[in-house]
Amino acid sequence: MYDYKISILGIRGLPAKHGGFETFAEKLSLYLVERGWDITVYCQEQGSGDVYETEWQGVTRIHIPVSREGAAGTIIFDWKATCHALKQQGLFLTLGYNTACFNLMQRLNGQTNVINMDGIEWRRDKWGLVAKTWFWLNERAGCWIGNHLVADHPKIKDHLATRVRAEKVTMIPYGGDEVLSADAALLEPYALSPNDYSVIIARPEPENSFLEMVRSFSCKVRHHKLVVLGNFTPQGNAFHRAVMDAASEEVIFPGAIYEAPVVQALRFYARFYLHGHRVGGTNPSLVEALGAGCAVIAHDNHFNRWVAGEGAAYFENEAACEGLFDQLLNDTSRQLAMKEASKARFHERFTWPQVLQEYEQLLQDWYPSTLNK
Known part of the structure; x- marks a missing residue:
């Protein structure tokens, strides 16, 4: 059994309700709990009040209330979560780079942060010029600030390798459940x-x-x-x-x-x-x-x-x-x-056992740099 601690940022919370990153975070958290890891996940809550903690299936959840909705609320949540994480020990996994500029505080604080860089968000048609500029800048920031990067596709790794040296990026795809029957x-x-x-x-x-x-x-x-x-x-x-x-x-x-x-x-x-x-x-x-x-x-x-x-x-x-x-x-x-x-x-x-084993190995490889924190 291992005695590692990791905090996960960048999602809305657990259990998964909102999409791919939440599903992945749930799968990874429960897998690592079974493997003896100490897991903390930051969760966005609608409303106001103080930060509070709960436990869910062995995972520590830090709930941060945010009164704003939409993109503004998400940015405020990410800021508050990152500030709270500055007081935590262990390794950090950030899912997505949409507010990677905030992670600079962790880098300056000497914390080790692995960032999953998701897709090339600034290329999406749905965003206007301001949003595309924000995503482009944060992609650049994430590449520089993250101690190590994860790409979920070989072409994403190739893209990131135009920003950083290739050995700073590990390719691990998204996983899925096998469905053998349905109602x-x-x-x-x-x-x-x-x-x-x-x-x-x-x-x-x-x-x-x-x-x-x-x-x-x-x-x-x-x-x-x-x-x-x-x-x-x-x-x-x-x-x-x-x-x-x-x-x-x-x-x-x-x-x-x-x-x-x-x-x-x-x-x-x-x-x-x-x-x-x-x-x-x-x-x-x-x-x-x-x-x-x-x-x-x-x-x-x-x-x-x-x-x-x-x-x-x-x-x-x-x-x-x-x-x-x-x-x-x-x-x-x-x-x-x-x-x-x-x-x-x-x-x-793309099976979850493959994907989760690769993530655990990567996180173990990066954990030693946090041992003195």
């Missing part, structure tokens, strides 16, 4: 049956190719359904309305679904999982699709190709996506081959 009854409220639909699961943003995929599916009758998860409403922004206007009657918009068993069932029983992300590293949703044995149709870029492998089908543009629907929707043998390829790729690189 088909959970499809019934959406009038769906196994294999009679395909699914898109992503944030409803232009860079995730929603409009291209929906238009290419909707250009003709498919005798098949396309389920588009996400908070699309006719009263939404112009992009949301454009996607919904482009949809045929065979496209279903059930809204955002947060119940994990329902999302798991939607993936597991889908004929195809569509992944339109154009920017990012190892995307959690794509990894989860591989773990569910989905046949994957993805946007053709080096991020998706490394994750999904050669067994997936790729489209460069709307016309190519339409062609894939024409070719694959009724090709049962190809669908089965793609599903098997997804399972093989998942086991090759």
